[in-house]
Amino acid sequence: MATDTHRAIEAVWRIEAPRLIAGLTRLVHDVGAAEELAQDALVAALEQWPADGVPGNPGAWLMTTARRRAIDRVRRNETLRRKVEQVGRDLDETTPDIAAQVAEDDGIGDDLLRLMFVACHPVLSTEARAALTLRLLGGLTTGEIARAFLTPEATVAQRIVRAKKTLTAARVPFEVPQGDERAARLASVLEVVYLIFNEGYSATAGDDWMRPALCAEALRLGRVLAGLAPSEPEVHGLVALMEIQASRAAARTARGGEPILLADQNRARWDQLLIRRGLAALDRAEVLVEGQPGPYVLQAAIAACHARARRFEDTDWPRIAQLYERLAASVASPVVELNRAVALSMAFGPETGLALLDQLTAVPALHNYHLLPSVRGDFLAKLGRPVEARAEFERAAALTRNERERTLLLNRAADCARLNAAGRAGPQRSPGRPERRRPA
DSSP: OHHHHHHHHHHHHHHHHHHHHHHHHHHHSOHHHHHHHHHHHHHHHHHHHHHHOOOSSHHHHHHHHHHHHHHHHHHHOGGGTHHHHHHOGGGOTTOTTHHHHHHTOTTHHHHHHHHHHHHTOTTSOHHHHHHHHHHHTSOOOHHHHHHHHTOOHHHHHHHHHHHHHHHHHTTOOSSOOOTHHHHHHHHHHHHHHHHHHHHHHSOSEESOSOOHHHHHHHHHHHHHHHHHSTTOHHHHHHHHHHHHHHTTGGGSBOTTSOBOOGGGOOGGGSOHHHHHHHHHHHHHHHHHOOSSOOHHHHHHHHHHHHHHOSSGGGOOHHHHHHHHHHHHHHSOOHHHHHHHHHHHHHHHOHHHHHHHHHHHTTOGGGTTOTHHHHHHHHHHHHTTOHHHHHHHHHHHHHHOEEHHHHHHHHHHHHHHHHHHHTTOOOOOOOOOOOOOOOOO
16 A cells, blocks of 8 residues: 555656746745755655545645745744745745645746746756756656766766756746847757757667657657747747657667668658647647748758658658758758758759768868768768778767667678678668757
């Protein structure tokens, strides 16, 4: 029975933790203190619920407990007495209907949105933003975050602690930014969510090609954000992009976990429900766009071209090339140019793609980016130049930190070596579009 109660507590915590921390942050104006108070409430639940049973409104119970502990903390600290008045009468532990007030709190959605903007504040490093977002809004433990990113747990713990201290020292306000600042801050939130998704979709390191749990968490955060900011086209664009990309998950790996490139995937295994959801989100985004669409809407439109093609051969590559050209015009990103080279190759031949790709070899940001030689190897193989293609695949294999990807690239290099030895042209494979794309 106690085990069942503990499972219930764990499930409740996963659901309620983000809202609990968000509401407490609004009250105490400190993310670190809010998380500590939420953890105190969790400990109280672990102590009381096995004996008393799970309350009818567990979220309200946790918030009530946490608020009362907030009062105790404030009252114990002489220097924080004024905060008792700031917190207000609704924090008075003698208020008889506090649970009802919490249950009917119409501001909880706003609090969650504020917490997203705080956790993804540009004052923090990208890695800190991702870790703090998963901690505060995903309800993941430090150990779970560390395992997800293949990072030592102590490193993640320090990163989170430093992030909280940085936010406190910078006195980051618990609010949704307005005016010109809003667009920049929203871009930071979207970047973090997509970074989490990308790390799950194509892991940068380790033995697995994908980490589905991270994709699922990013999708959940994206959907929550879309509900909290329904008038933002880029939010719907990001959700559309993630839904459509996630639809391919079952087709992207073989039974043994080996990667399957886009050209070779069994599209019957693509999740049609996710595709429909993604296309619907893209429709919402395009309706909301005023002027030129943003990078996530454009990337979602590219993903939609793939989703609508029944076969790889049916893909509208000229349309994709046009969309990449528009994307490249709106954001300066060598990774976008790399993807555009692939689209040009598929639409107009490998010579066209190689011409653009050769220009990118001088870009410093791509010097150690393994997908550059990987794609170049594809182009050279299609052009019947296996010796050069083999060298590119081997270089790409040396640069990647993902073991599955390294094996795939070395196998491609070995194919080129065999074909060269046999005196035949290189493998006539369509290049796998580089799917590990960071936000432009």
